[in-house]
Structure formats: C-alpha cells, structure tokens
Amino acid sequence: NNSAKSIGAFFSYNFSPNTTLTYTNLYGRESVDNEALEQFRLCQNIYLNQTFADKIIMTLGFDHGWQSNSDISDPEKAATMYAGVVVLRYQFKPKTSVTARYEIFHDPNGFRGGLNPIGPTEFAGYELDAYTLGCEYRPTKKSYLRAEIRQTVAQAELEMFFRNNQSRNTRFEFLVTMGVDIEKIFE
DSSP: OOSOOEEEEEEEEEEETTEEEEEEEEEEEOSOTTOSSOOEEEEEEEEEEEEETTTEEEEEEEEEEEESSOOSSOTTSOEEEEEEEEEEEEEEETTEEEEEEEEEEEOTTOTTTOOEESSSSOEEOOEEEEEEEEEEEEEETTEEEEEEEEEEEEOTTOOOEEETTEEESEEEEEEEEEEEOOOOOOO
C-alpha cells in the first residue's frame, strides 16, 4: 500500500533436540504514501517448542504489535495489540494424537484485525479467546484427517457471530478437515 521498505529479523536457537526458541520481527511504514499522519508498525513474536519423552509436544507463543498514530480515541497516539497461544499435543500412537489449544487475540484499536461496529457511531477491534480440542490421524507421513471442537468468545459488546438469525458474542464449531502434503522437487 506504499513505496516504503520494511526490515525484519529471524532468530532460532535449538537448546537441545527437544527444545527450540524462535523470535521474529518486522518494522516498517504501514500508511499509504503522502498521508499526513504516518503509521509505523512493529510486529514481533516469540515461540517456544518443547517435546517431552517423544509423546508430549508443547508450543508457547506470544505476538506483540505496535503501530504509531493508530489509537481509536486519539489518532496521534500509538496502538498496541497482543496475541498468545498454548498448544499441548499428546502422541498416544505413532499415527494418532490429541491436541488442546488456547488462543487469545487482543487488538482493541483494530490495526491488525480491523474494526467492527458496536453502535451507530462506535467501533472496536477484536478481543477474542478461543478453546480447541482435537484428534488427528495420519495415515501417511504426508496426510492427515482431523476432527476438532472449538469455542470462540468475543468481548460482550462485539456480537459478531450469528445463529438462528440472532447475533451473539460466542461461536461453537465442530470441524472435520483433511490434508495432503504435495511436494515437488525442482532441479
């Protein structure tokens, strides 16, 4: 959306074969060219992956974002957002696992997720929590079949989900997905 360039970094460190820490970031101008209030954005995340006894896999992740001149109530102030995830997977058979996941996304100024109407002239960004429980079967190393139940909860005034023609701030889902990893090697 502009002619500016961004810069970023990626660092990953393996403390052991079972523990990896990864950090990434990106900084640059986000606003369109010639806009009066330029918006600079910094996004960064850090992830820890840990395997215990080759059966339990844990992922802890945290994202943080900052953008200048983006606060809803005062456009000359900076806005921040954060997100996090905790994932626990238990591999109880070589091809079968169960996973529990908790996610949070907090972007009250909507600079990453967008804005939603909460009144005739009021808007709010996303503030969500999500809980997921799933089971995965891998018939081959490159394919999977997964079933999950998931509940997503938004802040009370953000009724963004609809059921039976009624808006609400929660959504419950049952998902069945499958995938195949197709890889082609170019020489």
